[in-house]
Amino acid sequence: MTQRHQAGFQGTPILGVGLGLRDSLLQETLEATDILDWVEITPENYMGKGGLARQRLEKAMAVYPLVSHGVSLSIGSTDPWDPLYIQQLKELFDIVKPAWFSDHLTFSGINSLYFNDLIPMPRHQASVNHVAERIKYLQDTFQIPVLIENPSFYVNYPDNEMSDEVYLASILEQADCGLLLDVNNVFVNATNHHWDVKAYFDALPLERVVQIHMAGHTEYPEGLVDTHGAPVKEAVWELLDYVLKQCQPSGVMLERDLNIPPFSELRPEIERIKALWEKHYGVIRKTAPRKRKELAG
Amino acid sequence: MASVKELQQQLGTALLTMDGHNVLNDEASWTAFTQTPQGQHLAGIPREGLYLYEELLRGGIFSTMNNIFPYTARFFSNAQWVHLAEVYRRIYPNTSFQLYRSMEAFPEFLETMASNPAVTCRHNLNEVGDKFPFLADLAWYEGIEVTVQNAPDIVFPQSFEPGVPDSANELGQWKPVWNSARHLKSFIYPVPEILRQMDMTEDEQLTIFSKVKPAPSDILIYRDPETLKARFFRLNPLTSAFMSTSEKSSSYLKTLETLQKTMPELEAIPKEKLFEEGLKLLNQCYSLGVLSGSVTVI
Numbered sequence: 001m002t003q004r005h006q007a008g009f010q011g012t013p014i015l016g017v018g019l020g021l022r023d024s025l026l027q028e029t030l031e032a033t034d035i036l037d038w039v040e041i042t043p044e045n046y047m048g049k050g051g052l053a054r055q056r057l058e059k060a061m062a063v064y065p066l067v068s069h070g071v072s073l074s075i076g077s078t079d080p081w082d083p084l085y086i087q088q089l090k091e092l093f094d095i096v097k098p099a100w101f102s103d104h105l106t107f108s109g110i111n112s113l114y115f116n117d118l119i120p121m122p123r124h125q126a127s128v129n130h131v132a133e134r135i136k137y138l139q140d141t142f143q144i145p146v147l148i149e150n151p152s153f154y155v156n157y158p159d160n161e162m163s164d165e166v167y168l169a170s171i172l173e174q175a176d177c178g179l180l181l182d183v184n185n186v187f188v189n190a191t192n193h194h195w196d197v198k199a200y201f202d203a204l205p206l207e208r209v210v211q212i213h214m215a216g217h218t219e220y221p222e223g224l225v226d227t228h229g230a231p232v233k234e235a236v237w238e239l240l241d242y243v244l245k246q247c248q249p250s251g252v253m254l255e256r257d258l259n260i261p262p263f264s265e266l267r268p269e270i271e272r273i274k275a276l277w278e279k280h281y282g283v284i285r286k287t288a289p290r291k292r293k294e295l296a297g
Numbered sequence: 298m299a300s301v302k303e304l305q306q307q308l309g310t311a312l313l314t315m316d317g318h319n320v321l322n323d324e325a326s327w328t329a330f331t332q333t334p335q336g337q338h339l340a341g342i343p344r345e346g347l348y349l350y351e352e353l354l355r356g357g358i359f360s361t362m363n364n365i366f367p368y369t370a371r372f373f374s375n376a377q378w379v380h381l382a383e384v385y386r387r388i389y390p391n392t393s394f395q396l397y398r399s400m401e402a403f404p405e406f407l408e409t410m411a412s413n414p415a416v417t418c419r420h421n422l423n424e425v426g427d428k429f430p431f432l433a434d435l436a437w438y439e440g441i442e443v444t445v446q447n448a449p450d451i452v453f454p455q456s457f458e459p460g461v462p463d464s465a466n467e468l469g470q471w472k473p474v475w476n477s478a479r480h481l482k483s484f485i486y487p488v489p490e491i492l493r494q495m496d497m498t499e500d501e502q503l504t505i506f507s508k509v510k511p512a513p514s515d516i517l518i519y520r521d522p523e524t525l526k527a528r529f530f531r532l533n534p535l536t537s538a539f540m541s542t543s544e545k546s547s548s549y550l551k552t553l554e555t556l557q558k559t560m561p562e563l564e565a566i567p568k569e570k571l572f573e574e575g576l577k578l579l580n581q582c583y584s585l586g587v588l589s590g591s592v593t594v595i
Binding site: 044047048049050051052053054055072073074076077078082084085107108109110111112113114115116117119121122124126127130154155156157158159222225 | 298299300301302304305306308309312313314340341342343345346347349350353354357390391392393394395396399446447448449450451478520525526
């Protein structure tokens, strides 16, 4: 068994097994403290909002440590930062005090317009420099660990000069930030773009992995699409085991965004993550909610 | 090699604007686009890959339209709704990082779609608009519900009291704090009645709504402070006038006095009766949660 660390990359607290917080599963998620140690929020669902959104957030905070995983920060964009986004994210973090926050290695807006989706970056040195500078700005502004997530992508640009793993590793090193490793995204990309999936993992600085996403994808005639709308595939479970042998993340979680089933159908997947976590790192010691909040802060 | 900015800007044109509309539909259109100054940095990018992104963007808007406008959607076929999603997202690309806010211009889009050939060129959309002229009103009604439910909570001022005056003597000492999660909208068509009827009508019978006649009304949509869900409240002209006048008045008393001077139907009412009716109205608004409470007059 791998020796369990006291803290993860850049001092992030070891949280254990988590789940992406979804409105339709809120109550069951709050009651599942036997298998869940933390939850991940999508900040855009709460930023600048009151009412039920704020109420759900407060309920989750009372039970679990929270981490934040954004979809529209647009880290790779050449637009200036959206001042409203930065302001509202700060206001949210003042309330939530996440242990870390993450977004994708993509851009999601340009010319002050939003795709509200994740568009891949070109892979060359100028792009590395641009993204690394943007991540440093976030680290300076928020003063909590910043992670970037490896995205799935469905198009390659003719000007790409680096492989995806070299591009990702270069940014991680140059920005000195953590990695949110989405194992399913690696599998989807490896299948669609004909990579050697284990060679991809071996080329990454896995000591920088703070968080791991597990999710399902959907098969189409044209290839795999990272829909988060199906159970995790067996091949992706095998890859999680492979990755956990080589690093100590602070948290591993299940993501489900489409075709969300009853919690009872997600539970076996969470239990499987828990079993793999305990196989590699041992049992997570539970802490009281107040203590958890301090830990997360 | 294109700079990161040049590549991103041209991807934005291809995927988000009307200039990129239809350019991903076939190889010939795509090749032609990449030979223009607007698309030159995209040359060599496989069309199929970008087309998948276009489908993902359209799918995101399509499902958001379904979630926010389920009643409005029933008047359109699936093909019409998909077409609307595509042209809407390109005519009104989202300027917010929050996807649900991309829908804020959708009622306006429906209002003006008849004059835009890019919208009405397919699927007989002109006919739908002509047959059901209340669709923009219906979409406003559905859209405001989301806006109100998501409105930020406000911090009450220090002198805030969660109550309303008990007697006429107190009317001059307090002024109202209205529920901030509210929206007042004038509708041309009787949307609440349309919705009630729609609940009892199968999709195949929706043509009966082509007979709906205009019936203007002011409707207050606000977030119930108990359930945190949106409530719809048809306002009579007096309540509507009371709310708008109170925003500019220094106290409940001044509001009532102003109304008596400006509304002919109140001119002849004795002061005691006016105050009595005013207190009743305040209590009604307070019990509904439209009025959050009061602050002292400085």
